[in-house]
Amino acid sequence: MKSKIEKFDIMVIGGGPAGMMAAGRAAELGAHVALLEKNGSLGRKLLITGKGRCNLTQAEFDDKEIIKKFGRNGKFLFSALAAFGPEEVIRFFEDRTVPVKIERGGRVFPKSDRAQDVLRALERYLETRPVGNPENKVEIIYDADVAGFDVAPAASGGKIASVKLAEKGYMSAEKQAMMPARRIYADKFIICTGGKSYPATGSTGDGYQWAKNLGHKIIPPAPALVPVKTKEAWVKDVQGLSLKNVTIDLWQDNKKQDSRFGEMMFAHFGLTGPIVLDLSKKIGELMEKGEVAIAIDLKPALDHDQLDARLQRDFKENSNKDFINYLPELLPQKIIAIIINLSGIDPRKKINSVTKEERKKLVGLLKDLRLTADGTTGYNQAIVTSGGVDTKEVDPKTMRSRIVDNLFLAGEILDLDGPTGGYNLQMCWSTGYAAGTYAARP
Numbered sequence: 001m002k003s004k005i006e007k008f009d010i011m012v013i014g015g016g017p018a019g020m021m022a023a024g025r026a027a028e029l030g031a032h033v034a035l036l037e038k039n040g041s042l043g044r045k046l047l048i049t050g051k052g053r054c055n056l057t058q059a060e061f062d063d064k065e066i067i068k069k070f071g072r073n074g075k076f077l078f079s080a081l082a083a084f085g086p087e088e089v090i091r092f093f094e095d096r097t098v099p100v101k102i103e104r105g106g107r108v109f110p111k112s113d114r115a116q117d118v119l120r121a122l123e124r125y126l127e128t129r130p131v132g133n134p135e136n137k138v139e140i141i142y143d144a145d146v147a148g149f150d151v152a153p154a155a156s157g158g159k160i161a162s163v164k165l166a167e168k169g170y171m172s173a174e175k176q177a178m179m180p181a182r183r184i185y186a187d188k189f190i191i192c193t194g195g196k197s198y199p200a201t202g203s204t205g206d207g208y209q210w211a212k213n214l215g216h217k218i219i220p221p222a223p224a225l226v227p228v229k230t231k232e233a234w235v236k237d238v239q240g241l242s243l244k245n246v247t248i249d250l251w252q253d254n255k256k257q258d259s260r261f262g263e264m265m266f267a268h269f270g271l272t273g274p275i276v277l278d279l280s281k282k283i284g285e286l287m288e289k290g291e292v293a294i295a296i297d298l299k300p301a302l303d304h305d306q307l308d309a310r311l312q313r314d315f316k317e318n319s320n321k322d323f324i325n326y327l328p329e330l331l332p333q334k335i336i337a338i339i340i341n342l343s344g345i346d347p348r349k350k351i352n353s354v355t356k357e358e359r360k361k362l363v364g365l366l367k368d369l370r371l372t373a374d375g376t377t378g379y380n381q382a383i384v385t386s387g388g389v390d391t392k393e394v395d396p397k398t399m400r401s402r403i404v405d406n407l408f409l410a411g412e413i414l415d416l417d418g419p420t421g422g423y424n425l426q427m428c429w430s431t432g433y434a435a436g437t438y439a440a441r442p
Helices: 017-028 046-052 063-069 071-083 086-094 115-127 173-178 206-213 233-238 274-287 304-317 323-329 333-343 356-367 423-439
Strands: 006-013 033-036 100-103 107-110 139-141 145-151 160-166 182-191 218-224 228-230 242-252 255-266 270-272 293-297 369-376 384-389 407-409
Touching (some): 017 115, 017 182, 046 115, 086 107, 182 206, 218 274, 228 274, 270 369, 304 323, 407 423
Parallel strands (some): 006 033, 033 139
Antiparallel strands (some): 242 255, 255 270
């Protein structure tokens, strides 16, 4: 326990992307900043984004298009993106010796393909002392286990006065109970603790409970951008097979509910890959109402009639081939056995003996390969969390709480989640930058 009073202008809780950006920006503007991180190092989740390559933003420079990607709450990001959008993010990192490259789908990565380089640039940002304020670099407090907040009575404004830190496990529970909690004071507080995805990195949803205790409404969290489990066992036989340029449609009660085009992959438990991840949130929502069918169109460039016409031409050209020997011209080798089994066509049947009904069934399978959703793989594999602090209770320009005057919130703790492709990190940079900027103002 420290006897001296620890007091800062701004305290940022959470050393992820939003937290590091908020802390660095506030210090850059002259504030005396503390950054509290529950782990022994910063950016643990950042290091595993993009499979360790860090898809740090999206090269979609039209803010309106980005806003659309975030759905019902997207408009909340209008001001934050205007101030610090993808172009500003790219400039920020390139100015800090992290050149970037743009890949398929507008995904922006460091040229080195190393998330560690992105983290190091942010750490340097936190170490920078502003001109005229040489003492004001960010003070990072590691292994900071926040136990709660001290809040002034409503009659005194209801502001947060300090955070309470729990002692670490080297001390017995009895001894901890006898000792005063360590308190750190600040004028303003920014919560950037993220969601509940990848809990092994420290994202355990603590911030939701803190925000709720402080009076905020929490939209129920759920895993998002997460692999999907299916009921059909045959997916195990094709695990690892990646399919490009396919379409997935979601069906419920004979109505198409959503659709994506792009790349997917089979796994031993079901499906993953970009378009599956993008649909996972919708699948979770639909499953609360009933069964969800996942229809994979393996040949989306052709409609049913066009595909049937192609098969008829192929069958004439390969009339003396066995059915199984023709299929490699049509499908990846790994899925052929599955299609044969589902079609019911004898694999050794000559092409010229395949009936019209069998051919029509084959067309149906290629255009509508059905699976049944059986949930998601949960927070352990979710890239982000949907739900969180209700954005109606946060000022979209400043990220200041409308409930607690000296509280700001940024990043994944907010009820904001977008698709794969760098959108969610962009949201963290933008909201963190806004929170740091406005918290540093008098």
